[in-house]
Amino acid sequence: MGDEYGEYWTQVIYKRKEKLFNPIRQNYGHIQALKQNLQEYPELNYVPIIVFSINADLKIKTNTRVIYTVKLLKTIKEFTAETITEQQKEEIYSKLLALNVRDKEVRTQHVEGIHKKKADVANQVSANICPKCGGELIMRKGKYGDFTGCKNYPKCRFTISN
Numbered sequence: 248m249g250d251e252y253g254e255y256w257t258q259v260i261y262k263r264k265e266k267l268f269n270p271i272r273q274n275y276g277h278i279q280a281l282k283q284n285l286q287e288y289p290e291l292n293y294v295p296i297i298v299f300s301i302n303a304d305l306k307i308k309t310n311t312r313v314i315y316t317v318k319l320l321k322t323i324k325e326f327t328a329e330t331i332t333e334q335q336k337e338e339i340y341s342k343l344l345a346l347n348v349r350d351k352e353v354r355t356q357h358v359e360g361i362h363k364k365k366a367d368v369a370n371q372v373s374a375n376i377c378p379k380c381g382g383e384l385i386m387r388k389g390k391y392g393d394f395t396g397c398k399n400y401p402k403c404r405f406t407i408s409n
């Protein structure tokens with residue numbers, strides 16, 4: 248559920264409500280990025296289309312096309328006016344492809360960074376070292392039972408929930 252301008256939309260999946268970033272605003276950001284990368288083609292016409300998998304129950308008030316996957320091809324085919332030549336189309340395609348490959352590399356590095364960080368934390372914890380401050384991890388008694396926490400509490404509030 249959502250509209251054009253709010254920061255979030257809500258999505259109900261199996262009766263559970265979830266907040267998601269307004270895809271129209273995200274899409275706007277993507278189009279800005281495309282324009283940035285395709286500055287030498289000012290004649291390009293950008294048409295935002297938001298596509299949802301069939302699971303989503305759409306109740307959306309907007310001028311932007313918000314559709315289900317099954318309608319995607321049909322929706323694209325509504326746009327028949329040709330504003331660029333076949334050669335420009337090829338150029339743009341290879342340019343976007345190259346950008347996408349570069350983006351993927353950056354994303355992979357980012358994800359690897361996250362994995363590495365998690366592994367580091369796990370290694371430190373298994374050696375009873377607090378990954379936050381380097382202090383010693385000790386067993387503590389809490390209201391709800393024993394838990395592992397940092398010896399430097401309350402200065403450092405690192406704990407492990409068992």
Ligand SMILES: [Zn+2]
Nearest residue numbers: 377380397403
């Ligand atoms: Zn600590």
